[in-house]
Every structure is written in C-alpha cells, then in structure tokens.
Amino acid sequence: MFLLSSQVVWKEMELVEEKESSGSVEVSTLEDLGPQEEPVTFNPLLRAALTGNTEGVQQIFDDPEDPDREKATELLMEKDIVGRDLLYATCMAGKSDVIRTLAKYGVDLKDKTARGYTLLHCAAAWGQLETLKTLVELDADIFATTFRGEKARDIAYRYEQTECVEFLDWAEAKQNLRLLIVQIQATITDPEKVQGRLNKEDKSITHKACQAKTDWLENTKEPTMQDFLDQKQQLEDIMLPIFTKLATPRDADV
CATH class of the missing domain: 1.20.1270.10 (Substrate Binding Domain Of Dnak; Chain:A; Domain 2)
Structure with a gap:
C-alpha cells in the first residue's frame, strides 16, 4: 500500500472524495480512512515531490549511485486502497514543475482512482490553476468523469474555483x-x-x-x-x- 510521509496530505486528499460523496454514510469508511490507520512509511520520492525539489526527483531516477534508484518507479506507482498515488498529493500541493518532471518517467496522467477521480479532478478541487494548465499541456483527459459523471470542470465549479472553471472551459x-x-x-x-x-x-x-x-x-x-x-x-x-x-x-x- 502507498503510504505518505505526511498524514496531513492524505487527510486533506480524502476530503476531496469525501465531499464528492454528498455526505452519504454508505461511502466506504475503509476507503476513506484506511491510509490514516496504517503506520506511516518513509518515501524519499514523496519528500522531494512535495517540497518541489525537481533535482531531487531526477536524482532518484537517474543517479546510479542513489540507493533508491532501483525502486524509484515502484515508489512512484504505488497506490493506496482507493487508487491514489504520489501524483495526487503532488497535484494537491500544486507542484507543477515536479509533475512535469515525473511525466518523463512513464506515469499515467489519465489514471483514475477507484471512484474515477483523475489528477485533473484533484487539481480542480484544490484550485491549483497552474497545475491544471500543466496537466492539460501534458494531454491529461479533460473529459474524464468520476463515478458521479462529473468532469474536472464540474468539480471546480462545485467548489467555486472560478479561475479553474474558466480555464477548463477554455481548454x-x-x-x-x-x-x-x-x-x-x-x-x-x-x-x-x-x-x-x-x-x-x-x-x-x-x-x-x-x-x-x-x-x-x-x-x-x-x-x-x-x-x-x-x-x-x-x-x-x-x-x-x-x-x-x-x-x-x-x-x-x-
């Protein structure tokens, strides 16, 4: 299971999907709270990503002497119980340069969580305009919908992220x-x-x-x-x- 070095990050991320559940108590508690109930493990790639350290990210992938190089892809691709990987936290944090860097290493920018959320949905919910622009430039799917049939534009509108709505309409x-x-x-x-x-x-x-x-x-x-x-x-x-x-x-x- 993919576990972040900061429980605050996933706690906030969980609120995105929690909001989208419309308050239904039928949404799986295990999916929403599972990652918080597990022991936190150290992920050096996450630390570099969330601090915007693009050089640190590149070093982990490219430096043959870096001790984490062999497992770099594994660290990047690992997901939590609802299908979120490191890129979701990076989008929430608005680290556009890091996302652009990670895109070079084979990540799937069109991947979805168990409920159909994409990186665009995440960035839209948190009002990360520059991240949205980066994802669209990198050919993320602006038409992708969640389990509720909502595009990233709909999520931005729901949370009154006006600039994000305008950009996604333009895109x-x-x-x-x-x-x-x-x-x-x-x-x-x-x-x-x-x-x-x-x-x-x-x-x-x-x-x-x-x-x-x-x-x-x-x-x-x-x-x-x-x-x-x-x-x-x-x-x-x-x-x-x-x-x-x-x-x-x-x-x-x-």
Missing part, C-alpha cells in the same frame, strides 16, 4: 476544435465512408479547411474561448455540404 473549447479536425480528416480519408461520393474539389476544400484551422491553433497568440468556438463553427459551416453528401444513403447516390 475544452480548444480540444473540441482539435477533435473536430481529427474527426474530419479521419472521415475524409476513409475509403469505405467516402465511397466515391466526394469529388476532387470536395477533398481539396476539406484539406485546406482542416489545414487552415490547424495552422490557426498553432500560431494564434492568446486565443479566447470564444475564438475557439468561432473557429469550430466556421469549420462546421464549411464541412456541412460535404458531410451532407457523405450522409446520403447509398441507394440514392447518383
């Missing part, structure tokens, strides 16, 4: 534009879906539209959420007649 709008581009490109290159329904001009229009939006994503400085929404609507408008062709039943094809 979701950006991701939705990206996903639309990917969806269009995948559809237009699928011979089974196209089935000769599109001519060369249709394909050219599609390619140019997707490329234009991709370039916009890569080059636009400080876009707003509304900018993403507008770009997505423009792309949908361009693609509407083309997707109408693709939606035509085969027996009606000319």
Whole structure:
C-alpha cells in the first residue's frame, strides 16, 4: 500500500472524495480512512515531490549511485486502497514543475482512482490553476468523469474555483476544435465512408479547411474561448455540404 510521509496530505486528499460523496454514510469508511490507520512509511520520492525539489526527483531516477534508484518507479506507482498515488498529493500541493518532471518517467496522467477521480479532478478541487494548465499541456483527459459523471470542470465549479472553471472551459473549447479536425480528416480519408461520393474539389476544400484551422491553433497568440468556438463553427459551416453528401444513403447516390 502507498503510504505518505505526511498524514496531513492524505487527510486533506480524502476530503476531496469525501465531499464528492454528498455526505452519504454508505461511502466506504475503509476507503476513506484506511491510509490514516496504517503506520506511516518513509518515501524519499514523496519528500522531494512535495517540497518541489525537481533535482531531487531526477536524482532518484537517474543517479546510479542513489540507493533508491532501483525502486524509484515502484515508489512512484504505488497506490493506496482507493487508487491514489504520489501524483495526487503532488497535484494537491500544486507542484507543477515536479509533475512535469515525473511525466518523463512513464506515469499515467489519465489514471483514475477507484471512484474515477483523475489528477485533473484533484487539481480542480484544490484550485491549483497552474497545475491544471500543466496537466492539460501534458494531454491529461479533460473529459474524464468520476463515478458521479462529473468532469474536472464540474468539480471546480462545485467548489467555486472560478479561475479553474474558466480555464477548463477554455481548454475544452480548444480540444473540441482539435477533435473536430481529427474527426474530419479521419472521415475524409476513409475509403469505405467516402465511397466515391466526394469529388476532387470536395477533398481539396476539406484539406485546406482542416489545414487552415490547424495552422490557426498553432500560431494564434492568446486565443479566447470564444475564438475557439468561432473557429469550430466556421469549420462546421464549411464541412456541412460535404458531410451532407457523405450522409446520403447509398441507394440514392447518383
């Protein structure tokens, strides 16, 4: 079992999921309190992570003379009874540089606890805006939901973390534009879906539209959420007649 060197850290972490239980007494007491009832063990990687010591974290993984190097991955991956690992405590503490460093060593930023909480949910609950930005940059799943069907954005809203809500709305709008581009490109290159329904001009229009939006994503400085929404609507408008062709039943094809 993964046990932290500071019981305060897990006590606070447990409050996140305790809040999400809506006060139900049916939530497992063992899951919520188990880690506090166990003897605390020393984890050198945790100490470095919670103090923001990125050099110390790297040394444990990379220095062949460090006595903890062989078990570094084990220290990182070990979980408590509800599925929380060292990264959850790091997110709660807002140690973004450490998270970025740990991401180099094979951690799964999309991992979930037993009740479906992700690192994004944790950072959102505790109002760690910079940590949210780091996780999104590292491709954490902003659409992941808990056992209650709530995204990180919903958790931030519940606990009145206004800046986190605004950022996650922005990030979701950006991701939705990206996903639309990917969806269009995948559809237009699928011979089974196209089935000769599109001519060369249709394909050219599609390619140019997707490329234009991709370039916009890569080059636009400080876009707003509304900018993403507008770009997505423009792309949908361009693609509407083309997707109408693709939606035509085969027996009606000319």
